[in-house]
Structure formats: C-alpha cells, structure tokens
Amino acid sequence: MLGNFIYYNPTKLYFGTEVEKNLHDALNNFGKKVLLVYGGGSIKNNGIYATVTKVLKETDKEVIELSGVMPNPTLAKLLEGVKIAKENDVDLILAVGGGSTIDYSKGVAAAAWYDGDAWENFWVKQNEPAADQKVIPVGSVLTLAGTGSEMNGGSVITDEEHKLKLGKVFGERLIPKFAILNPEYTFSLPQNQMVAGIFDIMSHIMEQYFSGDDDSTSDYLAEGLMRSLIASSRVAIKDPKNYEARSNIMWIATWALNTLIGKGKRQDWMVHMIAHTIGAFTHATHGMALSAISAAYYRLIMKFGVHRFARFAKVVWEIPAEGKTESELAAAGIDALENWIKEIGAASNVSVLGVTSDMIDDIAAATILGGGYKQITKEDIVEILKNAVK
Ligand code: NZQ
Numbered sequence: 603m604l605g606n607f608i609y610y611n612p613t614k615l616y617f618g619t620e621v622e623k624n625l626h627d628a629l630n631n632f633g634k635k636v637l638l639v640y641g642g643g644s645i646k647n648n649g650i651y652a653t654v655t656k657v658l659k660e661t662d663k664e665v666i667e668l669s670g671v672m673p674n675p676t677l678a679k680l681l682e683g684v685k686i687a688k689e690n691d692v693d694l695i696l697a698v699g700g701g702s703t704i705d706y707s708k709g710v711a712a713a714a715w716y717d718g719d720a721w722e723n724f725w726v727k728q729n730e731p732a733a734d735q736k737v738i739p740v741g742s743v744l745t746l747a748g749t750g751s752e753m754n755g756g757s758v759i760t761d762e763e764h765k766l767k768l769g770k771v772f773g774e775r776l777i778p779k780f781a782i783l784n785p786e787y788t789f790s791l792p793q794n795q796m797v798a799g800i801f802d803i804m805s806h807i808m809e810q811y812f813s814g815d816d817d818s819t820s821d822y823l824a825e826g827l828m829r830s831l832i833a834s835s836r837v838a839i840k841d842p843k844n845y846e847a848r849s850n851i852m853w854i855a856t857w858a859l860n861t862l863i864g865k866g867k868r869q870d871w872m873v874h875m876i877a878h879t880i881g882a883f884t885h886a887t888h889g890m891a892l893s894a895i896s897a898a899y900y901r902l903i904m905k906f907g908v909h910r911f912a913r914f915a916k917v918v919w920e921i922p923a924e925g926k927t928e929s930e931l932a933a934a935g936i937d938a939l940e941n942w943i944k945e946i947g948a949a950s951n952v953s954v955l956g957v958t959s960d961m962i963d964d965i966a967a968a969t970i971l972g973g974g975y976k977q978i979t980k981e982d983i984v985e986i987l988k989n990a991v992k
C-alpha cells in the first residue's frame with residue numbers, strides 16, 4: 603500500500619432500528635438550542651418528523667425549524683439558513699434528510715459565524731474555517747442512503763445564478779458528530795431516489811478504485827463493497843422493503859465515502875465533476891447524472907488503466923478471463939456495469955436528464971478538470987457527452 607495518510611473520523615454511528623433511544627443519547631451531548639433542518643416535507647409524511655420532534659421535546663431542547671432544503675441545495679437557501687443560525691445562536695444543527703439536507707447543514711454550520719463572503723471563501727477558494735472561527739456542530743438522521751454525507755465533510759452547494767455546483771470537503775470540525783442510520787427510514791423513498799442513491803454509492807467506490815496500480819488494501823475493500831452493493835441492489839429493486847438489503851445498502855453508502863477506501867490512493871472523481879456541471883445546468887438528480895455518463899467515461903479512460911479494468915471485470919462482475927485478451931476482459935466489465943445501470947433503472951444517457959447537444963460545449967467548459975488514469979481535457983468531456991447523448 604503506497605502513500606502516506608492520516609485516518610480519523612469523529613462521527614458516532616447509531617445503526618439499526620432503535621432510533622428514539624439512540625437520538626436521545628446523541629442529543630444529550632449538546633446544548634439546548636437546536637436548529638432542526640429538513641427538506642421538502644417527506645419526513646412529515648413518513649413519520650420521521652414526529653419521532654424526531656418527540657425526542658427533541660423529551661430532551662428539553664429549544665427547537666428552531668428550517669425547512670425547504672431542496673435537492674441540490676442553492677446558495678440563496680444557504681444564506682437564509684446562515685442568518686437564522688446566527689440570529690438564534692444555535693448549539694447544534696440537526697439535519698434530518700438525505701445528502702442535500704446534511705450537506706446544507708454543514709454549509710450553514712461553517713458559514714454562520716464567518717464574517718465575509720462564505721461562498722467565495724469556502725466553496726470557490728476551498729478554505730477551511732479559521733481555527734478561531736466558531737463552527738456549529740452538526741448531527742444527522744439519515745433518510746436516503748447514497749452520498750455518505752452522514753460521515754464525511756462534503757458540502758455540495760449550487761450557485762444557480764452562475765450555474766456553478768461546487769463541493770467543499772470540510773475538515774473534521776464539520777463532519778457530523780453523530781449519525782442515526784435506521785434502514786427503515788429509507789423505505790418510503792420513491793424507487794427512482796433509491797436507485798439514484800445506489801448508483802451514487804457505486805460511483806463513489808469506482809472514483810476511488812480506478813486509480814493507482816499498487817497492491818492496496820483499499821482496493822480489496824472497494825471490491826467487497828461493490829460486490830455487496832450489486833447483490834443487495836438486485837434484492838432491493840424487486841423488494842424495496844427488504845430490511846437486509848436496505849441495511850446493507852445504507853452501511854455500504856457510509857463506508858463508500860467516509861474516506862477509508864480512498865486512503866493511499868490518488869483517486870479520480872471526474873465522473874462527479876462532469877455530473878456536477880450537468881446538475882448545475884439541468885438540476886438533474888445527482889445519482890442519475892453519474893449513471894448517465896459512467897459507461898462513456900470509463901470507455902474513454904479504459905486503455906490508460908487496463909489492468910484495473912480487467913480486475914474490475916473479473917472480481918466485481920465475476921466475468922471469466924479465459925479466451926479473452928486483457929482489453930476484451932476490461933471492456934466486458936464496463937459492459938456489465940452498463941447492463942446493471944439499465945437493470946436497476948438508473949439513467950443510461952444524458953438526454954433523459956435534459957442535456958441537449960447544444961449544451962455540450964458549455965458543460966465541458968464549466969467542468970473542473972482532473973482524473974485518475976488519465977488527465978481529462980475539455981475535448982475528452984465533449985467526446986464523453988456526445989457518447990452519452992441518446
Ligand atoms: O426534500 P424531501 O421532501 O425530504 O425529499 C427528498 C428529495 O426530494 C427525498 N427523500 C429523502 N429521503 C426520503 C425522501 N423521500 C421519501 N422518503 C425518504 N426517506 O429524496 C429527494 C432527494 O434527496 P437529496 O437529499 O437531494 O438526495 P441525496 O441524498 O442523493 O443528496 C444529493 C445531494 O448530495 C450531494 C449531491 O451533489 C446533491 O446535491 N452530494 C454530496 C456528497 C457528500 N456530502 O460527500 C457527495 C456526493 O457525491 C454528492 O455530490
């Protein structure tokens with residue numbers, strides 16, 4: 603395993619069905635004033651709001667509510683939350699929802715006590731809050747398995763006016779202090795959101811897996827997570843209330859992006875960079891933007907990391923190597939990925955997301971460039987998108 607690293611993660615995870623008891627314990631570690639952040643109201647329909655507010659009452663908290671966090675949360679909404687958090691001098695932000703709500707809560711937690719242009723400082727310049735700047739602790743109750751936001755520092759915010767969707771990965775002060783992971787809380791998700799979450803998880807693992815060629819434990823962990831995800835996805839698609847499958851998916855999501863499997867690795871993240879720009883242009887659901895371009899992206903970079911793609915085919919998709927060249931095996935792995943995208947009902951082209959051919963140049967120009975096996979150029983992105991249009 604090459605590369606030096608530090609691994610530390612401060613999130614206390616409470617996994618399983620005894621949510622009330624767990625939340626009670628978790629909240630006891632924080633002050634009285636709680637900013638309760640949630641999205642467009644799904645938590646009121648599925649009973650999670652009632653459960654959480656009951657515990658907040660029992661723990662004698664003073665609750666300030668901040669609702670309406672939209673998928674792909676916007677800068678305008680962030681600034682509204684910053685004002686509320688500061689005015690009320692809250693002791694804890696409790697995010698109840700999916701990645702958007704948790705990302706948003708971290709953004710508010712970082713920006714509330716920053717006296718300047720928070721967007722410019724944290725998201726554009728990628729600075730951390732200064733050591734002497736107050737940041738508000740965040741806790742979370744997760745309702746959608748996908749982003750890993752419950753155990754990482756990621757906060758992705760969209761500046762709608764300038765069509766910019768930027769992610770800031772904050773340091774340990776902004777990683778949630780606790781996360782309540784109750785797989786049953788994901789049962790009420792519409793099928794397309796469950797599927798988008800599943801593909802997001804797969805993409806997080808692949809973004810870390812497709813880089814480097816040393817013998818790294820991180821890659822063996824990644825392969826195990828992908829195999830488990832594929833198996834559980836096949837159960838969950840047919841039987842969405844299958845606790846075993848949904849609990850596996852939730853646990854894989856958390857470990858896919860809490861930095862563990864990226865340790866010692868260069869990593870890629872270009873599928874995410876392109877998908878973020880697509881999101882800024884179309885408001886596409888994050889996981890669907892990833893699935894729509896993945897096959898086209900991996901076909902473009904395959905020859906630069908052909909050993910790893912062949913290993914992916916053999917280990918993750920169990921494709922026999924006999925009778926195939928390494929390139930043929932590698933290509934068969936990408937075909938298997940594409941077939942699985944269709945099998946679970948994720949988007950397999952960008953046209954269904956609203957991307958049209960005349961948007962391709964602008965999307966390519968607005969995307970942050972990087973890569974794992976290949977340094978990606980603007981021209982590469984144009985080619986990927988052309989291959990991903992139906
Ligand atoms: O807003 P509500 O009413 O809650 O409805 C949400 C929303 O419409 C709904 N939902 C969530 N849980 C539900 C539910 N509906 C019924 N039952 C439930 N249990 O699902 C919709 C999508 O929710 P959202 O939070 O937007 O989805 P997700 O968790 O996929 O988060 C996406 C955001 O996270 C960012 C994405 O870019 C996007 O902005 N990401 C964050 C990352 C991180 N923190 O590390 C990394 C990811 O790569 C990603 O970029």
Ligand code: ZN
Nearest residue numbers: 749802806874
């Ligand atoms: Zn993602």
